[in-house]
Amino acid sequence: xxxxxxxxxxxxxxxxxxxKTKHYKMKIITVQAxxxxxxxxxxxxxxxxxxxxxxxxxxxxxSMDHLCATTSIAFSNxxxxxxxxxxxxxxxIDDNKRLVRCIENVRKLAESTVGWPSNxxxxxxxxxxxxxxxxxxxxxxxxxxxxYALCKLFEINDPYIISSLARLGSGSACRSIYGGIVxxxxxxxxxxxxxxxxxxxxxxxxxxxxxxxVSDHRKDTSSTSGMQLxxxxxxxxxxxxxxxxxxxxxxxxxxxxxxxFDKFAEITMKDSNQFHAxxxxxxxxxxxxxxxxxxxxxxxxxxxxxxxxxVACYTFDAGPNACIYCLDNxxxxxxxxxxxxxxxxxxxxxxxxxxxxxxxxxxxxxxxNDYIDSRxxxxxxxxxxxxxxxxxxxxILTNQFDSNCLLLDNGLPKN
Amino acid sequence: xxxxxxxxxxxxxxxxxxxKTKHYKMKIITVQAxxxxxxxxxxxxxxxxxxxxxxxxxxxxxSMDHLCATTSIAFSNxxxxxxxxxxxxxxxIDDNKRLVRCIENVRKLAESTVGWPSNxxxxxxxxxxxxxxxxxxxxxxxxxxxxYALCKLFEINDPYIISSLARLGSGSACRSIYGGIVxxxxxxxxxxxxxxxxxxxxxxxxxxxxxxxVSDHRKDTSSTSGMQLxxxxxxxxxxxxxxxxxxxxxxxxxxxxxxxFDKFAEITMKDSNQFHAxxxxxxxxxxxxxxxxxxxxxxxxxxxxxxxxxVACYTFDAGPNACIYCLDNxxxxxxxxxxxxxxxxxxxxxxxxxxxxxxxxxxxxxxxNDYIDSRxxxxxxxxxxxxxxxxxxxxILTNQFDSNCLLLDNGLPKN
Numbered sequence: 073x074x075x076x077x078x079x080x081x082x083x084x085x086x087x088x089x090x091x092k093t094k095h096y097k098m099k100i101i102t103v104q105a106x107x108x109x110x111x112x113x114x115x116x117x118x119x120x121x122x123x124x125x126x127x128x129x130x131x132x133x134x135s136m137d138h139l140c141a142t143t144s145i146a147f148s149n150x151x152x153x154x155x156x157x158x159x160x161x162x163x164x165i166d167d168n169k170r171l172v173r174c175i176e177n178v179r180k181l182a183e184s185t186v187g188w189p190s191n192x193x194x195x196x197x198x199x200x201x202x203x204x205x206x207x208x209x210x211x212x213x214x215x216x217x218x219x220y221a222l223c224k225l226f227e228i229n230d231p232y233i234i235s236s237l238a239r240l241g242s243g244s245a246c247r248s249i250y251g252g253i254v255x256x257x258x259x260x261x262x263x264x265x266x267x268x269x270x271x272x273x274x275x276x277x278x279x280x281x282x283x284x285x286v287s288d289h290r291k292d293t294s295s296t297s298g299m300q301l302x303x304x305x306x307x308x309x310x311x312x313x314x315x316x317x318x319x320x321x322x323x324x325x326x327x328x329x330x331x332x333f334d335k336f337a338e339i340t341m342k343d344s345n346q347f348h349a350x351x352x353x354x355x356x357x358x359x360x361x362x363x364x365x366x367x368x369x370x371x372x373x374x375x376x377x378x379x380x381x382x383v384a385c386y387t388f389d390a391g392p393n394a395c396i397y398c399l400d401n402x403x404x405x406x407x408x409x410x411x412x413x414x415x416x417x418x419x420x421x422x423x424x425x426x427x428x429x430x431x432x433x434x435x436x437x438x439x440x441n442d443y444i445d446s447r448x449x450x451x452x453x454x455x456x457x458x459x460x461x462x463x464x465x466x467x468i469l470t471n472q473f474d475s476n477c478l479l480l481d482n483g484l485p486k487n
Numbered sequence: 488x489x490x491x492x493x494x495x496x497x498x499x500x501x502x503x504x505x506x507k508t509k510h511y512k513m514k515i516i517t518v519q520a521x522x523x524x525x526x527x528x529x530x531x532x533x534x535x536x537x538x539x540x541x542x543x544x545x546x547x548x549x550s551m552d553h554l555c556a557t558t559s560i561a562f563s564n565x566x567x568x569x570x571x572x573x574x575x576x577x578x579x580i581d582d583n584k585r586l587v588r589c590i591e592n593v594r595k596l597a598e599s600t601v602g603w604p605s606n607x608x609x610x611x612x613x614x615x616x617x618x619x620x621x622x623x624x625x626x627x628x629x630x631x632x633x634x635y636a637l638c639k640l641f642e643i644n645d646p647y648i649i650s651s652l653a654r655l656g657s658g659s660a661c662r663s664i665y666g667g668i669v670x671x672x673x674x675x676x677x678x679x680x681x682x683x684x685x686x687x688x689x690x691x692x693x694x695x696x697x698x699x700x701v702s703d704h705r706k707d708t709s710s711t712s713g714m715q716l717x718x719x720x721x722x723x724x725x726x727x728x729x730x731x732x733x734x735x736x737x738x739x740x741x742x743x744x745x746x747x748f749d750k751f752a753e754i755t756m757k758d759s760n761q762f763h764a765x766x767x768x769x770x771x772x773x774x775x776x777x778x779x780x781x782x783x784x785x786x787x788x789x790x791x792x793x794x795x796x797x798v799a800c801y802t803f804d805a806g807p808n809a810c811i812y813c814l815d816n817x818x819x820x821x822x823x824x825x826x827x828x829x830x831x832x833x834x835x836x837x838x839x840x841x842x843x844x845x846x847x848x849x850x851x852x853x854x855x856n857d858y859i860d861s862r863x864x865x866x867x868x869x870x871x872x873x874x875x876x877x878x879x880x881x882x883i884l885t886n887q888f889d890s891n892c893l894l895l896d897n898g899l900p901k902n
Contacts, residue, residue, distance in 0.1 A: 307731045308723050308764065316722045338770075345772040349723065349764040355753075356788040357760045363778045373771040 098148040101225045102477045105217035105466035107139040107202075107210070108132060108247045108254065109281065109395045111340040111387055112320050113347035116303045116313065118258070123243045124265045126303070126313035128321050130255045131247045132397065133273065134281060135463030138426040141213035142469070143198040144478040145221045151193035157485045158198050158214075165196075174219055174241045181233070182226035194222075197478035197485040202458065215241030216248030220466040231465075235266045251464035252276075253328055255321070270328055273462035278399045280427070283458040284410065286364045286392040293358045295390045298351065305355040312350055317343075333399050337376070337385030340397060344387040351390075360390050364453040368394040371413060374443050375406070404429040407459070409436060413444045416451040423456040513563040516640045517892045520632035520881035522554040522617075522625070523547060523662045523669065524696065524810045526755040526802055527735050528762035531718045531728065533673070538658045539680045541718070541728040543736050545670045546662045547812065548688065549696060550878030553841040556628035557884070558613040559893040560636045566608035572900045573613050573629075580611075589634055589656045596648070597641035609637075612893035612900040617873065630656030631663030635881040646880075650681045666879035667691075668743055670736070688877035691746055695818045695842070698873040699809040699825065701779045708773045710805045713766065720770040727765055732758075748814055752791070752800030755812060759802040766805075775805050779868040783809040786828060789858050790821070819844040822874070824851060828859045831866040838871040 114129035154175075156165050165171055175194070182188045198217065200210050219238040228234065231249055239246035239256075246265075247254040252272040259265030293301075302309050320343050327335035351358040361369075369386055376382045384398040384406050398406055408431040411422045436444075470476040478486055529544035569590075571580050580586055590609070597603045613632065615625050634653040643649065646664055654661035654671075661680075662669040667687040674680030708716075717724050735758050742750035766773040776784075784801055791797045799813040799821050813821055823846040826837045851859075885891040893901055 307761070308726065311723065311726045341772075342770050345770065346722070346768050349768040352767055353761050353764040355757050355760065357756075357784065359781055359784075362781075366774055366777075369772065369774075 100146045102144040102469040103221035107134045107213045127317040135460045138460040139202045141217040143217040146195045151483045156196040178222040195483035211242040212244040215245035232266045280403045282396040284394040285455045302354045306353040334382045337382035340385040362392045365392045404431045404434045414454040426459040515561045517559040517884040518636035522549045522628045542732040553875040554617045556632040558632040561610045566898045571611040593637040610898035626657040627659040630660035647681045693814045697811040700870045701807040717769045721768040723768045749797045752797035755800040777807045780807045819846045819849045829869040841874040
């Protein structure tokens with residue numbers, strides 16, 4: 073029913089945008105788009121080409137104050153070619169199949185509406201405001217930003233269409249088109265596999281998120297090849313997708329609607345654990361969580377056990393970094409506990425980027441203190457924490473070649 | 488059909504042993520029993536009290552030259568109580584439910600056959616020849632040894648009965664009643680849940696086993712409580728037991744019968760991985776493998792990939808220690824590779840206990856060498872390797888108070 077509804081909206085939109093056509097010489101747009109961190113995980117595709125996932129997934133969109141991608145796109149008959157720069161380095165568009173697919177799909181839509189003259193080329197310049205080495209969901213923010221910017225440039229405004237186009241770049245990018253908490257409905261084809269908002273960031277403003285950036289120089293297995301291998305070799309992945317994830321989605325949506333953090337945390341942890349179980353059930357096995365990741369898992373469970381209910385939960389993407397969800401009232405105790413666990417011998421505190429908390433007056437329960445003392449970790453194994461909250465979906469920064477724009481009016485990147 | 492057959496054998500045996508009765512004042516026996524390492528894992532019980540597992544499991548019995556338990560049991564009217572010493576420390580028999588259950592079940596059988604006079608008590612003294620801190624299957628060897636010795640003392644000789652009695656002490660102990668490769672048939676009650684031999688140690692004599700003892704001071708979750716928690720909380724364990732393990736058992740038995748090491752290794756690794764996946768899918772998640780365990784997993788897969796087929800496989804029990812199975816022709820290259828990976832900066836080599844190999848002339852392929860160089864581990868993370876082979880089932884060392892006996896004729900332990 074829901075799927076049919078989206079399809080009709082899509083058809084309606086196509087008809088609507090077909091009715092207007094424009095021509096112009098030069099356009100410019102600069103957009104910011106957020107990172108999202110899944111609480112119900114996307115792992116495995118039904119369709120590799122269209123990036124149709126095995127199961128629905130649900131994520132929180134992080135505030136762009138602390139993590140975001142910024143992309144400027146200029147379109148003009150004064151350029152002689154399509155070119156792109158990512159974090160200061162030129163990348164060959166044609167070498168990246170997914171990038172080409174996104175641009176070509178927007179072009180097809182644009183041609184039939186506002187037009188894409190054959191003598192016009194685009195210039196793209198994109199940057200992240202967070203370290204790419206952090207192993208965070210940079211491709212989600214990046215493709216959401218690119219597709220949102222391209223669509224807005226060509227006056228394609230339907231979020232479902234933008235979401236499905238972003239999906240063609242990187243599956244989880246389709247979720248970064250909305251703020252708050254977002255569900256990607258697996259669907260069965262390009263039009264039906266789209267994300268939609270569950271709640272806005274203002275509907276559960278107490279949520280806090282800590283991204284614990286774990287030192288890790290290598291990522292042995294990319295997400296794309298990892299999920300392919302899981303689909304081919306795990307005897308449990310299909311059972312998970314068909315029998316467990318639907319329950320997880322239902323339960324967590326109910327918990328979100330009821331603002332039941334205890335249950336939200338339980339399902340989040342269970343789903344993260346099961347995703348990594350599927351990785352381990354892959355052949356050869358895939359492993360993203362290391363000893364540091366596990367030290368955080370165990371600490372969170374110990375703290376929750378001490379409180380008698382879940383005051384925090386962890387979730388791990390395809391990497392060793394822990395993402396901790398909690399409510400604002402427990403943020404200081406969590407920050408203080410993790411800092412103590414990773415304190416350097418000289419007393420230097422772990423760096424917190426983003427939202428800071430006053431923790432001087434916070435007293436950690438003796439049992440938790442004893443636990444931390446007995447499991448002290450190497451300080452250098454945790455680099456820093458990005459402390460943030462839920463945030464909005466993408467936004468347009470400017471339509472001018474001004475200080476917010478990453479491109480010069482000759483179509484080359486600044487610096 | 489098979490299960491029915493075992494049941495008739497059991498009934499026959501009961502009838503047979505009921506026909507003879509004896510009385511005596513003093514008896515002594517000293518027995519050695521082996522450790523076994525599962526290649527298809529036992530995890531989770533259908534019946535907690537009788538230790539009936541969720542699924543069949545298959546293991547290799549290790550040579551008693553390198554790992555074994557030794558137990559002396561004396562039975563006499565000159566003793567005033569039942570007492571027991573384990574690795575030099577007296578343990579209270581009544582405090583250990585499983586120990587009591589084993590002894591009581593043997594007593595019941597003995598009473599109706601050779602007799603167990605009410606004024607007779609037993610003295611038990613047991614030792615392992617391997618470090619208990621190693622986190623190896625010491626309870627399997629220990630209970631196999633205890634039950635084998637008790638049964639032999641009371642002339643109970645049917646291996647199926649001994650196997651089922653050992654199971655009451657520690658599930659996997661039922662497999663240590665046989666040498667070679669052994670399958671524990673899950674069954675449905677005390678009589679049907681027994682182990683039987685798949686092949687003797689002489690039928691595949693080329694098999695070699697390396698127990699890599701990883702430094703680890705804590706074991707956070709005992710096997711017993713861990714498997715209970717998995718049964719209660721993992722949404723995947725039932726699917727594994729019902730749908731995956733039967734295939735793994737069939738495939739590995741076929742591979743064993745065909746002496747197909749490549750396939751044997753594949754199924755062994757897949758089953759170990761899936762067992763740890765189930766642990767991860769438990770809530771809170773259980774984790775036995777640490778960064779060191781994973782460094783060995785990745786090394787084995789890299790070596791196998793270089794050879795183009797599986798020359799070795801790893802399997803992990805409920806702990807961080809890797810058990811590597813290989814054939815004798817590949818033992819030197821494996822030993823040399825692991826030693827290189829864990830070589831100290833001063834060049835000191837990792838200690839190998841048990842079977843040694845001449846590795847001076849062994850040349851490691853350049854690609855494997857480069858891999859090892861790029862993933863060098865901390866030498867202290869791997870303590871030593873026990874190098875062994877498949878071995879026989881339990882054996883009687885002596886029926887005298889001689890040098891092999893651990894007890895003095897006054898029923899007290901030596902030293």
